[in-house]
Amino acid sequence: MGADEFMMRRILLKLSGEALAGDKKTGFDESTVRQVALQVRELTEAGIQMGIVIGGGNFWRGRTSENIDRTKADQIGMLATIMNCIYVSEIFRSVGMKTSVLTPFECGSFTKLFSKDRANKYFAHGMVVFFAGGTGHPYFSTDTGVVLRAIEVEADVILLAKAVDGVYDDDPRTNPAARRYDEISIDEIIAGNLQVVDMTASILARDNKMPMWVFGLHEENSIVNTVKGNFHGTKVTV
Helix, strand or coil: CCCCCCCHHHHHHHHCCHHHHHCCCCCCCHHHHHHHHHHHHHHHHHCCEEEEEEECCCCCCCCHHHCCHHHHHHHHHHHHHHHHHHHHHHHHHHCCEEEEEEEEECEECCCCEEECCCCCCHCCCCCEEEEECCCCCCCHHHHHHHHHHHHHHHCCCCEEEECCCCCCCCCCCCCCCCCCCCCHHHHHHHHHHHCCCCCHHHHHHHHCCEEEEEEECCCCHHHHHHHHCCCEEEEEEE
């Protein structure tokens, strides 16, 4: 990367499960995941340390059911994120990267138990670190999980790769006149209840001064372009 390109040391990338499912809306679209993998490989080869958090929405939306206890529904959601991380980490490995999946609770030999020291050791060895299983507790979303892990491992920024290409003043899927913000403060996000991430995650990001950049996953080379400074989305400032 040239001197005029924006350079970061450590990034946490949040991918929505739905975005990885593509048009199918469930499971995985392998071509989408492979394109993500190739972009992350380019960044790691440039010396950037990458952590990944993936939502579970392509497998499980437990809150839509009134017949399942909330704690149990959230536990199923945590397992969905682990399945996602194991799958995506294997696609990353298929294009030549080293990976590890860390969880906040034991999963036998499937994953390693999360600690900051372990994550830092893996980063130092050039590995892409997947943070699966959310916070390990019910009532906390993967939004909160990604902010918590970003703070713990001292990331420079959270990149939120979504199906929608930024933060809008209304839902652009239903209102063609909705306006996208180029930049907005986390305080404005909280005051307007704009739901970039949920309220718990927003307050955690604000209190710990963790910036978040929101952009569209499906724009060509969007992850690399965002990191290099060719950004098309919304910067949530702190």
